[in-house]
Amino acid sequence: MKILGIQSFFPDTSACVLVNGEIRYAVQEERLTRNKRTRYFPHRSIHFCLDKINISIKDVDIISFPVNPGIYLEHFDSQQSSHLRYRGEIWYSVLNNVMSLIPDGKSVREAAQNVRLECGTQMKIQYVEHHLAHASIAFYPSYFEEAAILSIDGFGEKDCIFLGTGKGNKITPIYKQEFPHTLGGFYMTITEFLGFQPNSDEWKVMGASSYGDASVFYDKLLSLFCFNEYGMELDLSYFNFYNFHRPLNYTKKLVDLLGPPRKDGEPLTNRHYNIAAAAQKITETVVFKLAKNLFDLTKQKNLCFSGGVAMNSVCNGKIIENTPFDNIYIPFAPDDSGVSIGSALYVYHQIGGKSDRSKITNNNFGPEYSDEEVKKELDKFGLNYDTVENSAKEAAQCIANGEIVGWFQGGVEFGDRALGNRSILADPRKAEMKDILNNKIKFREEFRPFAPSILEEHLNDYFIDAKPTPFMEKVYTIKEEKRSAIPAVVHVDGTGRLQTVNKLNNPLYYSLIENFYKLTDVPVILNTSFNLKDEPIVCSPKDAVRTFFTCGMDALILGNYLLKKSS
Secondary structure: OEEEEEEOOOOOOEEEEEEOOEEEEEEEHHHHHOOOOOOOOOHHHHHHHHHHOOOOHHHOOEEEEOOOHHHHHHHOOHHHHOOOOOOOHHHHHHHHHHHOOOOOOOOOOOEEEEEEOOOOOEEEEEEOOHHHHHHHHHHOOOOOOEEEEEEEEEEEOOEEEEEEEEEOOEEEEEEEEEOOOOHHHHHHHHHHHOOOOOOOOHHHHHHHHOOOOHHHOHHHHHOOEEEOOOOEEEOHHHEOOOOOOOOOOEOHHHHHHHOOOOOOOOOOOHHHHHHHHHHHHHHHHHHHHHHHHHHHHHOOOEEEEEOHHHHOHHHHOOHHHHOOOOEEEOOOOOOHHHHHHHHHHHHHHHHOOOOOOOOOOOOOOOOOOOHHHHHHHHHHOOOOOEEOOOHHHHHHHHHHOOOOEEEEOOOOOOOOOOOOOEEEEEOOOOOOHHHHHHHHHOOOOOOOOOEEEEEHHHHHHHEOOOOOOOOOOEEEEEOHHHOOOOHHHOOOOOEEEEEEEOOOOOHHHHHHHHHHHHHHOOOEEEEEEOOOOOOOOOOOHHHHHHHHOOOOOOEEEEOOEEEEOOO
């Protein structure tokens, strides 16, 4: 069975292809168009996925979308929709009137279409509820036969919180919280209030939160929340979520509560850091509360966490400690980019009834380039390069010598985190490396931290109560006695956004860190994504070369080819 998953409804569009339940290829459209978080329909991503397995759209059994348009029909009045204003309303009108004849037709759980084209091709399109797609990318690739499932985001269709369970190949909803009472929307609003780009720069709020005192604004912001039996509600008089022509997501009442909002480009003050800290702590408070409610409902010891809020790695690292759950799985792309994969997995398992769940060890599902293709590109630009026998060993030596290395290997990672295939790597032992990377490479705010990639077998030597974290999805506390050994990856609060590396999930990257360990007695590398500010992670050799020559990197290793800048 071949399933094509398409995410085209939200920013960061993407596509994937599943063959018999296995993710064969997947890529975000931004990687191919170089337009970060693009909303364009993922034409290039679709072509890439189909071309790689040598099929056309005619050979696809089912196309899945992570939005159920049938849900929107619940808000259409049949009398209103019977007066057509444009041809597209026929679909709404006919379905809406037919639904009114069915006793329980007002609740649309699954919507599908069979479209026969003039050329004779028939396409079966399956629409999947947005949060079921989030739940699916979290549950089906996990190692849990049974688990509680929590999904939290801004909104999808009309829901923004999902509580459910997974067992075998079935996901069962328990509770859904409707928009506009949205935790993701709250965090997005604070992002905007602090002068950053909402639905894009939430990372900056998370990084800035460690520099502030949460207690200054915590009680004020918490007063905007109240909790019901399973979920939460916001005081909507402080927010502008429904006014789609509004310039801002907040009202004057939030300004009266917190003081003047920060304008883009203004210096960050202690007040701004304190607001960020309070927003982060409240997000954690709400997530822990929802998770506790879910545990009380299910009594499960395993938790799968997804949705845009599950990108908050600071919160993720605290969930086990602050809830009754024993184990947690967070996917490599819990945000909207990943719901192309989630919707396809849901169709295969839940609708198709297939029980053969494939475990995911890495997220390298995108375009990959052979040494021949890399060499051809380098020669086209007339670049000087050396051929190396052991790229991992060469990179480790460069890093140990204090050089900043662009590392381009294998397939492009899916998701927002580079995990050792499209990475910029540096020596974590040098405290000044953080400022060098922020100022001369990434061109971003000085408070933004960098991630430590560590050999998995040395995890407990450096981190407190940490578990293997292959997708860089959690932040943990670094042992105090180890912080001076790796200062460039220690955040101001003594934490690090962890990535554990073993021979299974990325053998070549493991070899690089292992070689660095042999040279330095430190089994940790500083890892950040291979991109500049406001650009997507590099995809092709051309992207890598252009990025290399427009920032302060010292060396670039593409496959087995080494480039260095002349002094």
